[in-house]
Amino acid sequence: MESRLDQEAIRILKANDRGGFTIPTARLYPYQWNWDSAFAALGFAEFDRDRAWREIETLFEAQWPDGMLPHIVFRQNDPDYFPGPAIWQSNTEPPSSGHSQPPVTASVVLRMVQGGDASDLERARPLFAKMLAFHRWYHEMRDPDGTGLVGIVHPWESGRDNCPDWDIGMDRIAVPDDLGPYQRRDTEHIDPAERPSTAQYDRYLTIIKFGRECGWDHVEMARNGPFFMGDPGVQFILMRADRDLLRLAELLGETAAQEQIGRWLERASAGCQLLWNPEVNAFCARDLRTGEFSDGITSASMLAFYAGAGTDEQRAAMAVHAARILDQVAFGFPSFDPAHPRFEAKRYWRGPVWAIINFLIVDGLNEAGETQLAERIRDDTRRLVETAGFFEYFDPQSGEGIGGSDFTWTAAVHLVWGS
Numbered sequence: 001m002e003s004r005l006d007q008e009a010i011r012i013l014k015a016n017d018r019g020g021f022t023i024p025t026a027r028l029y030p031y032q033w034n035w036d037s038a039f040a041a042l043g044f045a046e047f048d049r050d051r052a053w054r055e056i057e058t059l060f061e062a063q064w065p066d067g068m069l070p071h072i073v074f075r076q077n078d079p080d081y082f083p084g085p086a087i088w089q090s091n092t093e094p095p096s097s098g099h100s101q102p103p104v105t106a107s108v109v110l111r112m113v114q115g116g117d118a119s120d121l122e123r124a125r126p127l128f129a130k131m132l133a134f135h136r137w138y139h140e141m142r143d144p145d146g147t148g149l150v151g152i153v154h155p156w157e158s159g160r161d162n163c164p165d166w167d168i169g170m171d172r173i174a175v176p177d178d179l180g181p182y183q184r185r186d187t188e189h190i191d192p193a194e195r196p197s198t199a200q201y202d203r204y205l206t207i208i209k210f211g212r213e214c215g216w217d218h219v220e221m222a223r224n225g226p227f228f229m230g231d232p233g234v235q236f237i238l239m240r241a242d243r244d245l246l247r248l249a250e251l252l253g254e255t256a257a258q259e260q261i262g263r264w265l266e267r268a269s270a271g272c273q274l275l276w277n278p279e280v281n282a283f284c285a286r287d288l289r290t291g292e293f294s295d296g297i298t299s300a301s302m303l304a305f306y307a308g309a310g311t312d313e314q315r316a317a318m319a320v321h322a323a324r325i326l327d328q329v330a331f332g333f334p335s336f337d338p339a340h341p342r343f344e345a346k347r348y349w350r351g352p353v354w355a356i357i358n359f360l361i362v363d364g365l366n367e368a369g370e371t372q373l374a375e376r377i378r379d380d381t382r383r384l385v386e387t388a389g390f391f392e393y394f395d396p397q398s399g400e401g402i403g404g405s406d407f408t409w410t411a412a413v414h415l416v417w418g419s
């Protein structure tokens with residue numbers, strides 16, 4: 001029996017469907033976003049499997065020849081969003097942005113295969129080589145020295161745009177005099193107090209300018225771009241996605257790829273130790289140009305469980321941090337540590353709760369046997385949606401829904417978890 005909320009979630013996914021691809025929410029985000037689409041597919045899989053596969057297939061239509069899966073696909077020009085295709089100048093068809101986003105696709109595809117039948121496995125088959133190329137791109141282009149730790153070239157690549165994780169890297173960016181005037185659109189849709197600052201947008205656009213001027217040469221971006229930071233979110237999501245891609249390779253009989261994926265996994269398991277901040281006793285973001293650590297614990301730090309990363313001792317320390325942070329808020333899991341002076345309950349990734357991150361954290365905590373913590377976060381997410389609705393993010397203290405409403409990935413997480 002579908003509950004009222006299930007019906008509402010299905011309505012949202014259908015309303016945000018633009019014919020084979022789904023937008024995150026009308027007006028605020030009118031294009032196809034990379035990891036939003038992957039979560040949308042999981043939601044569709046609950047009631048329309050063919051449509052779920054279409055979502056992943058249309059996303060991969062935008063894959064670059066070098067393997068990169070871009071973070072936004074611009075199928076039409078929509079003045080409701082800035083920066084659009086004219087600013088990115090990707091020179092691709094369809095036009096897209098010039099960097100990527102957290103690589104959740106292989107994990108989503110494995111989940112769809114495991115929850116389906118033989119026809120789902122067949123639908124995954126032609127996607128395998130594309131996902132393998134995407135993972136190779138991450139391991140080679142975002143880790144040119146082979147350290148086992150991938151970096152991100154833009155805060156948007158983390159999917160956690162204005163998180164305090166990036167403050168140290170953003171502070172080092174010099175905004176050029178010729179950046180030129182620009183008109184933001186997000187602050188016309190949403191209260192500016194709940195969005196990134198102007199100084200941050202200046203820096204976001206400075207990085208795009210660099211990318212555009214070097215023709216989106218990813219080696220150049222990683223070696224000499226204005227920003228290059230290690231992100232616990234992307235690192236842990238990639239590690240889990242490698243593991244899930246390996247499982248897919250086994251299911252599909254793709255023997256040749258297995259050794260390669262195994263090597264990536266081994267290297268990344270060692271490389272993630274570079275994110276262990278001994279002063280905070282936790283996994284934290286790190287500036288890969290200077291070696292400096294960010295000193296805050298985020299919801300992405302908690303994805304160590306999801307990746308199976310770190311030692312038993314490190315994961316035990318992370319569980320202690322998780323319990324302490326949950327005790328400090330009414331609804332978990334906040335995107336930034338509420339005990340840190342940079343915490344802001346309503347400002348986007350500097351405090352609010354995001355359903356998709358909770359979904360990944362809960363998956364990892366359950367797998368690690370931390371079931372009480374997992375249950376608590378899942379219950380909090382459910383209460384937030386029940387009382388506030390399918391918002392983009394939520395205030396961890398008041399439970400208020402903030403950002404875009406009728407949000408695709410919040411609806412998808414609700415459907416996957418069930419009422």
Ligand code: 9WN
Pocket residue numbers: 024029033035036071156158159160161186
């Ligand atoms: C920039 C679409 C995207 C999400 C990101 C979220 C936000 C974009 C923006 O919206 O970022 O990519 O313009 O603010 O931070 O995670 O994929 O929902």
